[in-house]
Amino acid sequence: xxxxxxxxxxxxxFANLAHGALVIEITKGTxxxxxxxxxxxxxxxxxxxxxxxxxxxxxxxxSGRFAPMAREDMLERPTTGxxxxxxxxxxxxxxxxxxxxxxxxxxxxxxxxxxxxVLRGEQLLGYRMPSTRSAMRASAHRIADMIFEKxxxxxxxxxxxxxxxxxxxxxxxxxxxxxxxDADGENQNVIAESSQPIMSPAWSPDGRKLAYVSxxxxxxxxxxxxxxxxxxxRTSGRAGVNGAPAWSPDGQFLALTLSTEDGNxxxxxxxxxxxxxxxxxxxxxxDTEPEWSTDGEDIxxxxxxxxxxxxxxxxxxxxxxxxxxxxxxxxxxxxxxxxDAGLIAVVHNDRGNYRIAVVDTxxxxxxxxxQGQLDESPSFAPNGNTVIYATREQGVGVLxxxxxxxxxxxxxxxxxxxxxxxxxxxxxxx
Numbered sequence: 001x002x003x004x005x006x007x008x009x010x011x012x013x014f015a016n017l018a019h020g021a022l023v024i025e026i027t028k029g030t031x032x033x034x035x036x037x038x039x040x041x042x043x044x045x046x047x048x049x050x051x052x053x054x055x056x057x058x059x060x061x062x063s064g065r066f067a068p069m070a071r072e073d074m075l076e077r078p079t080t081g082x083x084x085x086x087x088x089x090x091x092x093x094x095x096x097x098x099x100x101x102x103x104x105x106x107x108x109x110x111x112x113x114x115x116x117x118v119l120r121g122e123q124l125l126g127y128r129m130p131s132t133r134s135a136m137r138a139s140a141h142r143i144a145d146m147i148f149e150k151x152x153x154x155x156x157x158x159x160x161x162x163x164x165x166x167x168x169x170x171x172x173x174x175x176x177x178x179x180x181x182d183a184d185g186e187n188q189n190v191i192a193e194s195s196q197p198i199m200s201p202a203w204s205p206d207g208r209k210l211a212y213v214s215x216x217x218x219x220x221x222x223x224x225x226x227x228x229x230x231x232x233x234r235t236s237g238r239a240g241v242n243g244a245p246a247w248s249p250d251g252q253f254l255a256l257t258l259s260t261e262d263g264n265x266x267x268x269x270x271x272x273x274x275x276x277x278x279x280x281x282x283x284x285x286x287d288t289e290p291e292w293s294t295d296g297e298d299i300x301x302x303x304x305x306x307x308x309x310x311x312x313x314x315x316x317x318x319x320x321x322x323x324x325x326x327x328x329x330x331x332x333x334x335x336x337x338x339x340d341a342g343l344i345a346v347v348h349n350d351r352g353n354y355r356i357a358v359v360d361t362x363x364x365x366x367x368x369x370x371q372g373q374l375d376e377s378p379s380f381a382p383n384g385n386t387v388i389y390a391t392r393e394q395g396v397g398v399l400x401x402x403x404x405x406x407x408x409x410x411x412x413x414x415x416x417x418x419x420x421x422x423x424x425x426x427x428x429x430x
Contacts, residue, residue, distance in 0.1 A: 034151065036060060037069040037094045041113070042079030042101035049133065052111065055140035056098065056147065059158040059184065063148060064408030069094055081114045086121045094118055098147060108132045111139055115147055125150045141182070157381040158183055161425040162388060163201045163210055164399060166418070178212055180227065183381075183424070185412050191227060199421060202245050206429045211235070211245035211254060222256065224272075235272065241265060246290045246299075248316070255290035255299050255316075267301050269316060280318045291335050292316070300325070300335040300344065309333040311346060311359070326359055328366040334377065337361075338384045343404060345378035345387050356389045358404055369406040379423045388412075388422045 038057040043049075060066040075088045079101040089097055100113030108130060115125040127146060131139040138159065145156030160183045168175045178192040178201055192198060196215035203210060204224075211224045220242045225232035236242040240259035247254060254270045258277075266281045267290050281287040285305035292299055293313075300313050303322065308330045312322040326332035331349030338345070341361060348357035348368060356370040356378045372391040379388050381401075386408075388401045393411075397418030400411045412419075 033065055033067040034096060035069065035094050036066045036096040036098065037074060037089065037092075038098045039074065039077050039079070039100075040071065041099075041111075044102070044104060050136040052102070052136060052140045052143070053098070053100065055137060056144045059141060059144035059156075060148065062184065062410055064403065064410060065148075065152060080112075081116060081123060081126075084116060086116075086118055089118045096124070096151065100143075102131075105130065109136075111143070113143055115150060137182075137186070141184075154385050155383045155427075157383045157386070157424075157427075160382055160427060161207070162399075162422055163203065163425070164390075164422040165198055165201065165420045167197075178210070179419075180210070191225060191230070192223075192232075200244050201421060201423050202247055203423060203425045204247050205249055205251045205426055207425045207427070208429075211247065213243055213245070222254070224254075235275075236270060244289050246292055248292050249294060249296045253316075255292060255301075257288040257290065267299060267314070269299070278318060280314050280316070281322060283322075287312075289334050291337055294337060294339065294341045300337060302333045302335065311335045311344060325361075325364060326366070327364060328359075332357075332359070332366075336378050336380055336387075338380050338404070339382060340384050343380075343384075345380060345389075347376050347378065356387060356402065358387070367406065369402045369404070370400070370409075372400075375400075377421045377423075381424050382427045388424050390420050390422060392418075 038053045040053045057068040061068050076085060078084045078099050080099060084097060095118055097116045097118055103110045110128055111131050112128045114123055117124055129139060141158040144158045148156035161180055162183055163180045166177045166179055174195060176194050176198045177190045178198050179188055179190055181188040194214055194216045199213045201210050201212045209224055209226050211222060213220050214223055221234055222236040222242045222245050223232050224235050236256060238258060241257060243257040245254045245256055252272055254272060256268050256270055257265050258268050259265050264284060265286045265288050266279060267287050269278045283305045285303050287301055287303045289302040290299050297316055298313050299316050300311055302309050303312050310324055311326040311332050312324050314322040329349055332346045334347045336345045343358040344361060345356060345358050347354055350368050353373045354375055355368050355372060356375045357366050357368045359366050375389050375391045377390045386401050386403055388399060391398060391400050397420055398411055399419050399422050402409050
């Protein structure tokens with residue numbers, strides 16, 4: 001089955017999709033979700049043109065780790081720590097209170113916020129940041145990131161982005177799009193569009209470019225596109241299959257799946273500066289879906305050389321025989337490495353269902369995280385705490401996320417139809 005699927009990928013493998021907005025719905029959170037109140041921020045000079053506190057509250061709630069208080073239940077709405085009556089918040093069984101205000105700063109603004117432990121009446125975090133009117137939403141995500149890290153010890157990822165593929169059908173016409181959006185599904189931007197399939201998006205390490213496969217010239221070709229300018233270049237248009245691009249950690253190489261003259265798929269690396277190719281696998285099996293190690297020394301990939309798809313690793317400079325890494329189950333494919341290199345997310349056959357699992361890189365044990373029938377395309381958040389993936393519900397493709405411990409689940413449903421192949425961006429670099 002897997003071999004046929006991979007060959008279909010090489011020949012316009014793609015589902016019927018539709019392009020639409022994403023809506024986050026928490027389907028399962030932790031029983032220990034922390035009660036928190038994010039009080040509406042105070043504004044001067046004519047009231048609030050943007051609701052920062054609501055974005056912060058939404059971010060924290062969708063993580064599944066926090067239970068924000070409804071505004072109508074708040075007994076008071078302080079904007080500074082000195083205005084907080086902690087006894088009132090204790091009566092409401094709130095553990096943490098966030099207050100803030102926005103002050104004019106010339107033509108721009110200064111945002112001040114504080115986070116308090118209600119039980120002790122102590123400040124946990126206080127910060128001032130500059131912002132502009134157009135950057136208010138981004139500033140709210142930064143605030144949520146800081147609060148999340150302070151209270152959980154895990155860096156937040158609300159300021160990052162996701163990329164995914166959609167297809168919109170209108171009559172006999174089909175439009176395939178590559179979309180970039182904020183991690184919460186907002187601020188969608190179509191960066192590439194074609195009447196032919198687009199697939200396999202991959203973020204550059206600095207988050208400024210995307211590599212992807214396009215069939216716009218009636219065959220698979222790999223492009224690299226700069227997001228800020230829209231400029232793009234074709235990096236691999238060789239005869240046969242050009243697929244599954246993956247960036248090296250230094251951004252100087254792509255790992256690719258290319259086909260030989262007999263149509264067999266193997267793993268190569270491509271030097272983006274010199275265009276020099278290096279072949280890493282030579283097996284008659286199908287070798288595909290490469291993923292670089294965090295130190296750039298190795299490349300993980302899927303191969304059916306053992307009779308079914310399993311994850312292997314080979315040195316990025318070649319010269320050694322690939323080593324098998326997964327042994328639990330008959331099907332483990334599409335490996336994606338966590339930022340700390342401790343886990344590999346895979347598509348795993350769990351009693352006939354294709355689900356997202358994580359494999360411990362030290363002892364090769366497998367933990368199944370999802371409960372779908374056709375879950376695919378896992379991608380780690382840059383903090384390593386969450387995996388985004390594609391799945392199907394009632395015949396409709398949706399994106400979903402799951403925490404690496406399997407406790408927190410959320411769905412990013414498209415209002416207009418199906419979405420596929422999500423990939424989470426790295427942290428932005430200055």
